[in-house]
Amino acid sequence: MPANLSARLCSLALSLFLIVFALPAFAGPFEDAVSKFANDDFSDTEEAIGAVASSGNPLAYPIISALQDGRLMADPDSKKVYVTSADGKSIDAATGQPVASVPDSASAVRLNNRLRRSVDAAVGGLTLMSPDLGMRLQAAQSVFKSHEETALDAVEGALAKETNRSVKATLGDARAAILLYKPDATEVQKLEAVATIKARGDQEALALLTGIGSDQPASVTKAAASAIGSIQSSLAVWSMVQNAWYGLSLGSVLLLAAIGLAITFGVMGVINMAHGEMVMIGAYTTFVVQEVIRTRYPGLFDYSLLIAVPLAFLVAGALGVVIERSIIRFLYGRPLETLLATWGLSLVLQQAVRTMFGPTNREVGNPSWMSGAFELGQITITYNRLWILCFTLAVFAILLAMLRYTALGLEMRAVTQNRRMAASMGIATSRVDALTFGLGSGIAGIAGVALSQIDNVSPNLGQSYIIDSFMVVVFGGVGNLWGTLVGAFTLGIANKFLEPVAGAVLGKIAILVLIILFIQKRPRGLFALKGRAVEA
């Protein structure tokens, strides 16, 4: 009994204390609502969320977002609520005044799953009016996903004021989503909502429509079913487009890696197994350029790739000329032995890079204009992939023009078609060989700059591309750059379309098997050289 008595006395004293000292805090409905957070009762918290969110008070957003992150502290004794932040500062939630420290008796306001949803919706509703465009868009998206009924007023309010088109559209979608799930919305409203969501037509819209349940009017269910069908078929088309884009992207990478090989193999008949290492050296050149820029001229970082491209061309190209003069020159007419010697060379180069830069991946950053992505319809296109595709096509076009219109190009073609005749006409075939090999290697170096943006820069970088590049060259046909182009994009696209069906690894195996079978049918590739040169 004495314990009971003392507890009662205590609580009485506490109430008196509260009435006396906490009175000024109960000055208005906002403060009243905030203090409910301290009750440690889920239904009180819910009421508090609703009241705070709709209060229009500038403190509403900090409070609710603090609640979301578990930074809202409530003291059950004093009924005071504090917003703390990560840097240790705190403010009184009701007044916004900074406080020196939060009392020890305060603990974070607890949430359950149901409450978490209304917190999310409240945050969404609050940020719908934010002056920041990105915030508004994000808020509208989150309301669309949560389709919490309580946010309806906020959404409609925001919709009336919104001027930006894309935010407005998203708000419209959000409103439709809420109405669709609102039990007391009229049938007409719901049908309109279905139409709006159908027009949106993405994966989320599909999820929303499939989740509406069976307690809807028959007409709505029917409309939803037909909307689901049409969204699914449009999504299927988009996924084809997505695959095609991935395929183009992979094809551009393959083309970039194979194009130098096509030159050395096509013009000189030299199998260069160290080609992948030239790509790797290009990638490491990018790394070195970026390191120098980072330490000396940080402002130039966005231009690092522009600097790296010519440098990588020069480094790899010069190395190519040296290799041709010191090794390959002595092995002409012995293609199989060239293959072995260049394989040995690739081991040496890999190990040299491993010794110099270490065996681990090196970090090569994306300049700002190459990072990020944008949406095109239902697919996302990353800038780095897009740039690489453009870059590859540019390299291809320049190379084609070079072979077509320059003196060196003319000599190269002459040597390709008939080496002895070219020599008889006074072309220094050995000089052309060296320059051709240098050109092929230099282009591999450029490829390395591009690949450093999407792949790990490690000593094994080249190894992972060498078999693929050979497949491209062999498939496309030797001595024809267009063959390489068609080969690369065919293989890239075929790979990406097989992947969802067969899985990544099986898809790749299937491609290899198909190429092996294809070679049986056309031993010289898609675009074979005709005439006597073939048998050489």
Next chain:
Amino acid sequence: MTPHMLTRSLDRGATIFLLVVAALGVLIPLSNLLLPAGSFLQVPTYLVALWGKYVCYAILALSIDLIWGYCGILSLGHGAFFALGGYAMGMYLMRQIGTRGVYGNPVLPDFMVFLNYSKLPWYWYGFDVFWFAALMVLVVPGLLAFCFGWLAFRSRVTGVYLSIITQAMTYALLLAFFRNDFGFGGNNGLTDFKDILGFNVQAEGTRAALFALSCLALIAGFLICRAIVSSKLGKVLIAVRDAESRTRFLGYRVESYKLFVFTVSACMAGVAGALYVPQVGIINPSEFAPGNSIEAVIWVAVGGRGTLIGAALGAVVVNYAKTFFTSGMLAPYWLFMLGAMFILVTLLLPKGIVGTFNAWRDSSSERRPAEATRSAAAEDGVTEPKMAE
């Protein structure tokens, strides 16, 4: 193989080679088993296993020399046949584990229990019997080589194109065997073997016996290769190597000859793999890596292509060097050495050790160049350009 053929095919070098291999095959196991441990002449067990590995590599090198040195087919995927033979043996060894595995399943190997297989995949049937597994060691690589060769040779895929698609073949197999649902243990491969034919694979006696068997297989392989290359068939093969189109125009069915020798070579590689697996105790997909196959080609190049003895010698020398250098302080430089070996041998020593030695011996005794030297000095397997133009 008549006795006459055998004697005709053996010159002095071949006889010495066979005697050395036979002597090693007898002496090393005997010294390991009979002499007391720690004695100066006793070969420790780990060395027996190591040398057993070299002998298996020598058989693989022999099989590559048969097609590359004598028929001009440069296969960059012979490691695939080696690995397939190894997997066939590995499957037998896995089935022998029985209930001694971690999960104690009498039928399913551990990795299948781990991957929730409910029953044995059909292609594992029969591998609990040794004779079937031994047959598969020959049949699986042979069949793959036959199908692959039939497609490739019939449509006249030659030279570097053939090399590249053999490389693609082994790469495709590498990717396939890495998959867990392929039913061969995925990444980890097959390991933790217990018994072979009822003998413990770890036991010294078994290791010695396996070593002797490997030497025997090397001798048998060598005799088969000698018999092939010194027969009339061998002459046609050399003709195909030196001038494929001309041989075809003379009325020989070039593709049949190539197909035959390619299949034989693949079977030999399979046997090498099968002997290799119980000695090293593991087979995993990395054996399919294209790099391994190319490395095997360099053994042949170092030893001397088109000499057979050279191939076996090259395999042992290069692998001994590899063991020696990768275990010491020089380990980071091994790849430099291996790479330099590729370059220097092709540039400076195109005939390899044995080929160069033969040429030197012949020129110093001022005899007419022997058949072997001529063939070693000859052109590559692609159709000779000058001839076609």
